């Protein structure tokens with residue numbers, strides 16, 4: 001086979017790029033490192049999902065498949081040198097349906113989530129995730145509940161169906177009540193779906209707080225190093241006897257308790273900030 005003469009030069013340049021430029025970028029450019037690490041994170045999850053799909057497909061769409069995904073994802077924290085410390089796991093009610101609510105900083109939340117995910121617990125996710133290739137299909141097979149955030153009525157009726165499922169099929173649900181990722185060192189106002197869900201099903205709410213990632217991860221600064229994160233499970237909040245009228249106060253109370261813990265367990269004691277590092281390594285808080 002004859003190659004176009006210039007092709008050798010191109011191949012040689014590509015080889016040089018692989019051998020020297022990429023490692024050099026890795027070592028000397030934190031932004032490139034951030035980019036590679038995030039690309040690998042997503043790519044690795046997509047790859048693992050390809051492996052998980054046939055195994056999960058044997059059972060069809062089933063919440064028990066979430067155990068398989070969980071086991072397959074647990075090692076990722078070691079690849080990234082992230083120490084996840086879990087506290088308060090004894091607060092999970094032993095055998096009953098409940099609604100977990102947790103803060104949502106980034107797609108890295110998957111690491112903390114898999115660390116504590118209880119049995120028969122399904123996350124509620126935005127519908128767009130269903131189209132994330134193999135990851136979307138794996139999520140669907142594991143029973144992840146998808147909602148269309150652009151159609152409030154549809155999202156609410158899905159949540160109401162979930163309330164029925166909670167009771168009849170003994171499942172737990174994991175909701176990110178901020179409704180979107182938020183990495184600004186605080187928590188967004190909580191949307192009320194999770195709280196309506198818990199009140200409709202009359203099941204407890206289990207709040208979970210993941211400490212700020214800002215010591216080791218900041219999207220804005222393109223910074224991603226190794227680090228540690230604490231996942232704190234708070235005592236369950238009962239909803240027995242509450243009505244829809246009680247939902248706003250309930251949501252505020254839970255958010256307040258979570259924010260207090262978030263500030264307490266985030267390493268700079270203030271829950272980070274807008275990850276703006278001042279000279280001297282002090283993180284300026286923007287709460």
Ligand SMILES: CCCCCC/C=C\CCCCCCCCCC(=O)SCCNC(=O)CCNC(=O)[C@H](O)C(C)(C)COP(=O)(O)OP(=O)(O)OC[C@H]1O[C@@H](n2cnc3c(N)ncnc32)[C@H](O)[C@@H]1OP(=O)(O)O
Pocket residue numbers: 045046048049052068069070072073104110123124125126129134135136138139142144147149150151152155156159160175176177178179180181191192193194196197
């Ligand atoms: C091995 C490889 C595996 C690879 C696979 C991948 C790996 C792992 C698998 C699992 C991991 C998956 C993890 C996925 C995480 C994804 C996280 C997300 O996608 S977060 C985004 C989606 N989640 C949410 O949005 C949840 C929080 N949102 C809400 O609760 C919202 O309220 C809503 C979505 C229900 C509606 O939102 P919106 O349209 O903005 O409307 P609101 O203003 O919030 O509400 C309008 C009024 O309606 C009231 N309301 C809300 N819910 C109910 C209800 N159920 N019943 C009755 N009324 C309800 C609400 O209170 C508002 O009224 P008001 O008078 O203003 O209070």
Ligand SMILES: CCCCCCCC/C=C\CCCCCCCC(=O)OC[C@@H](O)COP(=O)(O)O
Pocket residue numbers: 042043045046104106107108110126129131132133134135179180181182
């Ligand atoms: C062939 C199609 C290829 C698509 C490639 C998509 C790449 C996605 C790869 C892996 C997915 C990893 C699963 C991570 C799960 C966490 C999801 C997540 O954190 O979603 C964000 C969502 O909560 C809030 O979204 P917004 O902040 O509102 O936005």
